[in-house]
Amino acid sequence: MRISELATESGVPVHTLKYYLREGLLMPGLAQSRTRADYGPEHLDRVRLVRALVEHGGVGIAGVHRIVEALDSPPPSPHEVLGVAHGALVGATEEDAPEPDADVREFVARLGWGVEDCQPIVQLLADAVLRARAAGIPLPDEDLERYALAMRAAAEVDLEVAGRARSTEEAMRIVVLGTVLVDPVLLALRRLAQTAESAARI
């Protein structure tokens, strides 16, 4: 398809597509002439990925670059792509990181998940926990642990979804996009669950 059709299919304007091309976020189409190139379904997938990361994930251009590079030259395991994606996403949300908190790091180690060295995410967790505690939400370790188990159940679904993909490339795309786009699904479900749980306790 031509770039104008790619714009129609993806809902992203031509001038934005040209910007993605210049930035190297979208791979060039197959040249048909000096001024015309042909784009396929892989370009459409890529445009949707970039748009989702920028618009809904709040990921900056540098973060999208890192994710796109990892997808273009896949590391040996999808596990590493997850690390790259998390790093980029964390970089996008963490502007004013205070000192990391030893208590929270020890809590993560006690979980026994082997993830206490995932520095940027542990720090993201520590920031969030400290903010909640400073505002008067006690969040003792027992509560945190139960929250962690709930999110582990959600993560099982995340990884199964990726496992059902038809190719490694698709699996990685689903993991990256799912990290960004399933967050709001989970938060909406949390609010519904609070309402249900509150009604059940009256």
Add this chain to the structure above:
Amino acid sequence: MRISELATESGVPVHTLKYYLREGLLMPGLAQSRTRADYGPEHLDRVRLVRALVEHGGVGIAGVHRIVEALDSPPPSPHEVLGVAHGALVGATEEDAPEPDADVREFVARLGWGVEDCQPIVQLLADAVLRARAAGIPLPDEDLERYALAMRAAAEVDLEVAGRARSTEEAMRIVVLGTVLVDPVLLALRRLAQTAESAARI
């Protein structure tokens, strides 16, 4: 304490406190003279609540007003405060609501939680699900249901935390603040859980 001490204790500058007073978000202190008033711990709690809602919850002044009014003239049950808080929070995050989706509403009804009439949250969920699906995350009902069960487990903790409060007013404050401030805790835990789950599957 004087307003300057309230500023020091809360970390919120005096001019912002005066703005909260003018807007009715902070109740007046006990007048000591024509230019001096005395503030107590209830004022400090209120300032922390307002700041958390505005800064970390992205709640607009109108939303904070609705929450503060519900706290000042408590409805018969904390359950209703939860509804008010959710409405205010949803209003703050939902700017471009597309058409609600019948499939998602039916999914919520099938959950059997009795929350299919919580219109703003169901719509928030429908928007999030449609965005994820449009970007290529399949999200079949079976996946959504497992995510819902995971969040129900998290909501059990939420309501237990509120139940441990020493007063109804404190319980309501914890529910409202917890909705805003525990979201990022859960999302950070989700990323750690994904990493752990991914490593476990290699």
